[in-house]
Amino acid sequence: MNSRARKVLLRSFGAAVIAGTLAGLAVTGGVGGGAGHRDGYGTAMTAVADEGPGYAIEDFGYPDADKILAERGIKLKRGDGHILLADCASATDLLEVWSRANEKICFRITGNGGYLTLEIPAVFAVKGNSYATRVDMTAGTEEKTYDVNKNAWTPVGESADDQGRDFMLMEIKSAR
Missing domain, CATH: 2.60.20.30 (Gamma-B Crystallin; domain 1)
Structure with a gap:
């Protein structure tokens, strides 16, 4: 394999590794994984999906x-x-x-x-x-x-x- 083909292969592999890492972080909620970990400021973080959706309650009241x-x-x-x-x-x-x-x-x-x-x-x-x-x-x-x-x-x-x-x-x- 010539050096040019090797560079293209390494760049492609590197991009795939970075993309996979970012996707993993997005799914697990970041470094430290999953719900319940703390961010860099000591604040407890939970995944939004763990909380469930909020409720939109329509009372059918007439506007104004x-x-x-x-x-x-x-x-x-x-x-x-x-x-x-x-x-x-x-x-x-x-x-x-x-x-x-x-x-x-x-x-x-x-x-x-x-x-x-x-x-x-x-x-x-x-x-x-x-x-x-x-x-x-x-x-x-x-x-x-x-x-x-x-x-x-x-x-x-x-x-x-x-x-x-x-x-x-x-x-x-x-x-x-």
Whole structure:
């Protein structure tokens, strides 16, 4: 073997040894190996994999709900993110909720549908969009569910109640 071939072989071998050493250090957590060893500063170190993953807990709370309540008087509680409060002039195919307490409130529905729990007092009508929608409402301890007509007005709450009682909108459920 000539000297040039020998140099190439030695360089390749040296690179392989270094790469293997670095890979070994990465897997074992460094010099001293494994979990529970101390670094150069005396700090105990453990491998992250030994601790297990952290937990991401989704509470499905509506983003900026406190701000919306303060500014608009609409209490948005939780949902799956597919029914969103919208500017009524921002788009077509919005779900419109009419309330004596808040006038017109619009919601955009995305995807195949969703749900949203909320509190809007004195709701008397809902204009549906292209989704099949149901609204759950309460008057005191009485609960009522209304199927909302697609792309049309549906009387709900006091306008559908023979006693004319105020109803609070509690939940919207929509599906394609």
